[in-house]
Amino acid sequence: MSGIRPTGYLHLGNYFGAIRNYVRMQEDYDCFFMVADLHSLTTHPDTKGLKQNVHRVLAENIACGLDPEKVTLYCQSHVFETSELYLYLNMLAYVGELEKTVTFKDKIRQHPNNVNAGLLTYPVLQSADIILHRAKHVPVGKDQEQHLEMARTFANRFNHRYGEVFPEPKAFNNNEELVKVPSLDGSGKMSKSENQMSALFLADEDEVIRKKVMKAKTDAGPTEENSKKPDYIENIFTLLRLVSSADVVKKFEQNYDQCNIRYGDLKKQLGEDMVAFISPIREKVDDILNDQKYLNEVIIQGAEKARVSARATMTLVRDVMGLRY
Ligand code: ADP
Numbered sequence: 001m002s003g004i005r006p007t008g009y010l011h012l013g014n015y016f017g018a019i020r021n022y023v024r025m026q027e028d029y030d031c032f033f034m035v036a037d038l039h040s041l042t043t044h045p046d047t048k049g050l051k052q053n054v055h056r057v058l059a060e061n062i063a064c065g066l067d068p069e070k071v072t073l074y075c076q077s078h079v080f081e082t083s084e085l086y087l088y089l090n091m092l093a094y095v096g097e098l099e100k101t102v103t104f105k106d107k108i109r110q111h112p113n114n115v116n117a118g119l120l121t122y123p124v125l126q127s128a129d130i131i132l133h134r135a136k137h138v139p140v141g142k143d144q145e146q147h148l149e150m151a152r153t154f155a156n157r158f159n160h161r162y163g164e165v166f167p168e169p170k171a172f173n174n175n176e177e178l179v180k181v182p183s184l185d186g187s188g189k190m191s192k193s194e195n196q197m198s199a200l201f202l203a204d205e206d207e208v209i210r211k212k213v214m215k216a217k218t219d220a221g222p223t224e225e226n227s228k229k230p231d232y233i234e235n236i237f238t239l240l241r242l243v244s245s246a247d248v249v250k251k252f253e254q255n256y257d258q259c260n261i262r263y264g265d266l267k268k269q270l271g272e273d274m275v276a277f278i279s280p281i282r283e284k285v286d287d288i289l290n291d292q293k294y295l296n297e298v299i300i301q302g303a304e305k306a307r308v309s310a311r312a313t314m315t316l317v318r319d320v321m322g323l324r325y
Contacts, residue, residue: 001032001033001034001130001133001135001137001169002018002021002032002033002034002138002139002140003033003034003035003036003039003076003129004018004035004057004061005035005036005037005039005192006035006037006053006054006056007043007053007192007193008053008192008193009060009192009201009203010057010202011181011190011191011200012181012199012200012202012239012242012278013180013181013190013191013199014141014192014202015064015202016141016179017140017141017142017178018139018140019060019065019066020064021139021172021173022066022139023064023065025137025139026066026070026071027070029137031070031071031072032072032074032133032135032306033061033066033071033072033074034073034074034075034076034302035057035058035061035075035076036076036126037050037077038077038082038083038125039076039122039125041118042107042116042118042119042122043114045114054075055295056285056289058073058075058288058295058298058299059285059288059289059295060202060285062284062288063202063284063285063288068298068302072302072305072306072309073302074299074302074303075299076129078299078302078303078306078307079132079303079306079307079310081307081310081313081314082125082129082132082310083128084314085131085132085313085317086124086125086128088158088321089124089127089128089154089158090124092157092158092161093121093154095120098120098121098123098124101146102146103122103146103147104119104122104123107122110193123147124154126150126151127147127151127154127155130151130169131151131154131155131158131166131169131313132310132313132314134165134166134313135169136170137170137172138151138169138172139173140171140172140178141178141179141180142177142178142180142189143180143189144178145178148169148171151169152169155167155168162320164320165313165316165317165320181239181242182231182235182239183199183235184197184198184212184216184239185197185216185217186216186231186232186235197212197215198212200213200274200278202278202281202282202285203282209271209278210271210272210274210275213270213271213274214267214268214271216232216235216236216267217232218232218233218236218266218267219232219263221262222256222259222261223259225257229256236263236266236267237249237253237256239270240269240273243270243273243274243276244269244273248269248273252269
């Protein structure tokens with residue numbers, strides 16, 4: 001189980017941190033993936049563009065290879081049971097532990113005029129989403145580690161208080177380290193809300209992709225053989241490893257180690273490999289968005305499938321809680 005907020009175009013971080021694993025998992029697991037529209041209300045209360053954004057995120061998921069026939073792909077707000085479970089979990093979550101969450105502290109810094117209770121309880125809603133389907137594996141990027149820890153805490157707390165209903169959910173990346181895709185400006189993770197020039201979006205036109213990559217920070221190059229790369233250069237190599245062939249990566253690694261690297265060539269190659277990676281996805285997204293009938297069918301079918309699973313869990317929840325009068 002996993003989800004992505006409809007707060008803007010998806011970027012490479014969303015792809016390599018999350019969606020790539022969704023696609024890998026769809027063959028072997030019973031999967032639930034959602035567009036987290038309720039979560040987006042914590043920071044984007046204006047719902048005017050929401051429908052368009054929800055459609056875009058769905059189309060982007062499908063264009064990346066997710067098959068709505070194989071997985072349950074749905075909108076969070078269509079599954080009312082989520083809100084009910086969120087309410088129960090809120091009684092088990094302590095204000096003190098929520099206030100310590102790193103993402104809460106970041107968000108209140110970014111939105112000082114809108115520190116709403118939904119922001120504080122964001123990890124509770126996320127836990128409700130996950131355990132609603134009694135999910136065990138949660139494909140997410142490294143930034144979500146702390147939230148997953150909280151989901152385990154709330155699931156265990158519920159089980160101890162009322163009775164065993166939920167398995168422990170764990171972050172999933174095929175037994176590998178969780179992924180963090182760096183931002184192009186050399187600082188922090190790539191994200192939807194930071195500087196638009198430092199993220200590569202799946203909707204970016206070819207020329208925009210090339211321009212963004214060429215602007216990535218570099219320097220005069222190493223002066224000592226086999227020296228450690230500064231973070232902003234390591235970031236460029238991280239991106240290269242994601243989209244370029246092993247031979248290309250090896251060549252530039254050797255150039256760096258032998259102090260004869262030309263960053264202009266490196267960025268040109270990275271730009272072309274990014275274009276080759278992103279442009280087929282962008283074109284598929286446009287095709288899917290032009291087929292509203294298909295998208296509507298996906299949305300209706302997703303809601304139906306998700307609610308079957310949600311209802312089954314909530315029957316167990318109400319039973320163990322003794323809410324039967
Ligand atoms: P954003 O942070 O861009 O708003 P979301 O919070 O909706 O994105 O996250 C959706 C998914 O994408 C999560 O699983 C998150 O871990 C993953 N993700 C987002 N940014 C990155 C990144 N830079 N590197 C790896 N994974 C990421």
